[in-house]
Amino acid sequence: MNDFLIELEGVSFAYAEGRQVLAGADFALGPGERVGLIGANGCGKTTLLHLIVGLMPWAHGEIRAFGKGRRTEADFAEVRRRAGLLFQDPEDQLFCPTVAEDVAFGPLNLGNTPDQARAVVAETLHSLGLQGYEDRITYKLSGGEKRLVSLATVLAMKPEVLLLDEPASGLDEETEARITAILADLPLAMIVVSHDREFLKKIVTRAVCLRDGSLHPFSLDTLAMQGAPESC
Amino acid sequence: MRRSLNTYLSSERFPPVQATGSKLEPRFVIRPVLAEFPFSVTADTSCHYIMVCETFSQHDSFVHRLDPRVRVVVAGAFSVLVAVSGSFTVPAVCMVLAVMAAGAAALPAKATLKRLAGVNLFILLLFATLPITEGGTALFRIGPLAYGREGTLHAGRIALKCNAIALALTALLSTMTTITLGHALGRLRVPQKLVHMLLFTVRYIEVLRHEYIRLARAMKIRGFRPGANFHTFRSVGYLLGMLLVKGFDRSQRVAAAMKCRGFRGRFYLLTVFSAAPRDAVFCAASFAVLSALVWLELA
Numbered sequence: 001m002n003d004f005l006i007e008l009e010g011v012s013f014a015y016a017e018g019r020q021v022l023a024g025a026d027f028a029l030g031p032g033e034r035v036g037l038i039g040a041n042g043c044g045k046t047t048l049l050h051l052i053v054g055l056m057p058w059a060h061g062e063i064r065a066f067g068k069g070r071r072t073e074a075d076f077a078e079v080r081r082r083a084g085l086l087f088q089d090p091e092d093q094l095f096c097p098t099v100a101e102d103v104a105f106g107p108l109n110l111g112n113t114p115d116q117a118r119a120v121v122a123e124t125l126h127s128l129g130l131q132g133y134e135d136r137i138t139y140k141l142s143g144g145e146k147r148l149v150s151l152a153t154v155l156a157m158k159p160e161v162l163l164l165d166e167p168a169s170g171l172d173e174e175t176e177a178r179i180t181a182i183l184a185d186l187p188l189a190m191i192v193v194s195h196d197r198e199f200l201k202k203i204v205t206r207a208v209c210l211r212d213g214s215l216h217p218f219s220l221d222t223l224a225m226q227g228a229p230e231s232c
Numbered sequence: 233m234r235r236s237l238n239t240y241l242s243s244e245r246f247p248p249v250q251a252t253g254s255k256l257e258p259r260f261v262i263r264p265v266l267a268e269f270p271f272s273v274t275a276d277t278s279c280h281y282i283m284v285c286e287t288f289s290q291h292d293s294f295v296h297r298l299d300p301r302v303r304v305v306v307a308g309a310f311s312v313l314v315a316v317s318g319s320f321t322v323p324a325v326c327m328v329l330a331v332m333a334a335g336a337a338a339l340p341a342k343a344t345l346k347r348l349a350g351v352n353l354f355i356l357l358l359f360a361t362l363p364i365t366e367g368g369t370a371l372f373r374i375g376p377l378a379y380g381r382e383g384t385l386h387a388g389r390i391a392l393k394c395n396a397i398a399l400a401l402t403a404l405l406s407t408m409t410t411i412t413l414g415h416a417l418g419r420l421r422v423p424q425k426l427v428h429m430l431l432f433t434v435r436y437i438e439v440l441r442h443e444y445i446r447l448a449r450a451m452k453i454r455g456f457r458p459g460a461n462f463h464t465f466r467s468v469g470y471l472l473g474m475l476l477v478k479g480f481d482r483s484q485r486v487a488a489a490m491k492c493r494g495f496r497g498r499f500y501l502l503t504v505f506s507a508a509p510r511d512a513v514f515c516a517a518s519f520a521v522l523s524a525l526v527w528l529e530l531a
Contacts, residue, residue, distance in 0.1 A: 050488070053492055055488045055491065055492070077494070077496070080491065080492050080493070080494060081494055084492070085489075085492045087485065087488075087489050089485070091439055091482075092482065092485040092486050092488075092489050093489045095432065095435055095436075095486050095489070095490065096431070096435065097411040097414075097431055097434055097435050098411065100502060101502050104500075104502050105490075105493055105495075105500075106493035106494055108500035108502070109493060109494030109495055109496065109498075109500070110494055114500070114501075114502055114504065117500075117502065118502065123241050123242055124241055126244060127240065127241045127242070127243065127244065127245060127246075128246060128249075129244075129245075129246035129247055129248045129249050130248070130249055131248055132248070133249075138435065139435060139438045139439060144249075145249065148249065153493065154493075155237070155241065157493060157494065158237055158238065158241075159237075160237075178246065178249070181246065182245075182246065185240075185245060186237075186240065187236040187237060187239075187240055188237060
């Protein structure tokens with residue numbers, strides 16, 4: 001048995017309309033690793049994250065998470081508790097009327113009492129510099145605030161791994177700097193999808209590129225270069 | 233790893249985010265603005281946005297301080313009593329009670345009358361049709377049509393009932409935010425599905441409006457001007473269809489996001505209401521009065 005947190009072996013996935021986005025993809029995330037995931041628009045980066053937490057049925061291959069092979073909905077229910085997925089659009093993630101309820105949603109589902117959940121909410125918001133946001137109305141937050149609150153909703157579940165889908169896209173400089181500092185500071189293994197190489201450089205320890213349905217290592221030196229290399 | 237995240241979360245590492253928006257509670261009014269395309273976006277200065285505008289919940293009064301659960305129960309019992317009563321006396325007394333409740337809730341007169349005017353537009357329709365269709369003693373005739381006395385009384389009774397209920401609901405329910413109403417219903421053990429449909433509506437109505445406005449603007453900047461022609465019907469059809477498709481897609485993504493956070497079909501409410509002695513007094517007094525009215529109705 002190895003100690004990878006998440007492992008994909010020969011995973012293939014095609015959309016119902018026939019478009020193949022993953023074809024025998026292999027990937028492994030070790031403890032403490034922070035992996036940048038890059039690739040062209042529509043190449044399947046989001047799909048890969050969604051497969052890891054079992055949101056889509058896949059055709060072939062093996063997905064292992066936290067030392068166990070995962071196949072059924074019950075398997076993935078556990079994975080979702082331990083791997084926090086940050087969605088691309090915070091509007092999808094924040095569905096409760098107020099910030100406190102949204103952040104408490106995960107902890108309450110995990111069986112916390114309302115009082116415990118409230119404590120987790122206060123603690124999580126405080127650690128992200130969002131103190132006093134409890135009673136704010138989610139749909140009236142700014143784009144940057146929505147992104148930070150989304151991150152709080154994921155962190156409130158105390159995940160062991162973070163799966164971040166373009167966490168810094170469409171943010172102003174100040175909010176992007178804040179998100180970058182938070183992510184660089186978090187003591188968690190993570191997979192970060194992003195097109196922004198400068199942003200990734202500050203956060204990840206290595207990077208992979210999703211191309212033609214499989215993952216290729218992508219050197220950090222290349223990543224450090226200005227401008228995209230042709231291959232990815 | 234888990235332990236270190238706990239340590240991480242319990243320490244302060246970042247300065248507080250400077251809040252951009254106001255901390256005001258949302259306000260509620262659904263405004264039919266069909267005259268312009270896209271729907272008029274001229275905001276009422278008292279409202280921060282269009283779809284959800286809760287004018288009455290922002291004040292403070294005796295009613296505002298009552299436990300929302302008590303207000304919901306009393307408003308429900310009151311409405312049922314008024315709706316089923318067959319006499320004139322009970323709705324008339326109820327109308328007086330509703331006016332008293334409006335006074336206790338310190339409802340702003342202008343906004344309240346505006347709201348009641350909306351209800352009474354439908355009532356006008358009843359006054360125009362019921363006396364003619366119900367027959368009875370003719371009060372006067374317009375050509376071949378006889379305007380009957382019984383029908384007029386019937387329409388009058390409906391008008392009284394409608395206004396009493398609308399006024400009482402404005403006083404008791406509009407004085408809380410829609411979110412609070414949802415939570416109160418949840419605590420009163422109203423089926424979860426209904427409560428959450430209400431809360432989801434409050435949450436997403438604004439997102440849908442933004443999507444609608446984005447699409448409508450995209451049409452407008454390409455020279456679309458609505459008219460009574462096939463092109464307009466088809467284009468508006470596309471717009472509505474696209475809204476439906478986008479709404480469906482979003483619902484799928486929201487459901488996935490909920491699943492990721494451990495959702496297993498059960499919602500937990502965070503809000504806890506606590507009843508004060510005045511809530512008990514208000515509840516007891518209300519039910520005493522309502523019981524007396526039931527007795528009056530049956531007598």
